[in-house]
Amino acid sequence: MTERPATGDTALLMDPRLQSLSILVVDDDEDIRASMSLALRSEGGNILQAADGNEAVAMWRSHEPDVVVLDMMLPKRSGFLVLEELQEASEPPIVIMVTANEGRRHEEYAHALGVHAYLTKPIPLETLIRTIEELV
Numbered sequence: 001m002t003e004r005p006a007t008g009d010t011a012l013l014m015d016p017r018l019q020s021l022s023i024l025v026v027d028d029d030e031d032i033r034a035s036m037s038l039a040l041r042s043e044g045g046n047i048l049q050a051a052d053g054n055e056a057v058a059m060w061r062s063h064e065p066d067v068v069v070l071d072m073m074l075p076k077r078s079g080f081l082v083l084e085e086l087q088e089a090s091e092p093p094i095v096i097m098v099t100a101n102e103g104r105r106h107e108e109y110a111h112a113l114g115v116h117a118y119l120t121k122p123i124p125l126e127t128l129i130r131t132i133e134e135l136v
Contacts, residue, residue, distance in 0.1 A: 016044025017133050022065040024048045026056040026082070027098070028074055032121075036069060039125035040132070053077025057085055065093055067132055070115075072099035072106065080113065087114045094135045098123055 023045045027033040030051070037047045048063055050056040053074040060068065068086060072079035079097060086092050097110045100121040107118045117131050 017129060019044035021067060021136060022046045022063065023067045023069065024050060024056065024059055024065040025069045026050045027071040028052060036128060039129060043129055053082045056082050060086060067094045069096050069098060072097055072101060083113045083115060096131055
């Protein structure tokens with residue numbers, strides 16, 4: 001545990017839950033990408049960001065993150081096409097797909113492609129952090 005002052009008192013906080021994990025956050029919405037990144041960084045994650053499918057694949061190839069938080073609907077290359085490419089690797093990353101689409105067919109397809117978790121937006125940031133924690 002690490003001690004940190006909190007408004008005049010001393011609060012005991014757990015060590016960062018995502019310490020030393022490399023996490024690629026992929027979303028075309030800058031605000032969503034920024035809020036996810038901030039929350040994951042605050043828990044110790046080393047964060048990379050991509051705004052479209054092609055950038056996501058390039059970032060993954062050059063940095064090989066442990067976890068990819070992947071939006072389904074992306075410009076240039078869909079989340080499904082990115083997921084297919086990631087799954088072809090000899091050691092694919094943990095992939096959490098995030099989407100506003102609540103359709104069961106999309107979720108089933110994502111699982112068939114090998115996604116580790118499928119979360120529907122809006123996602124409480126604590127839920128995202130816990131999901132990553134459980135999967136690593």
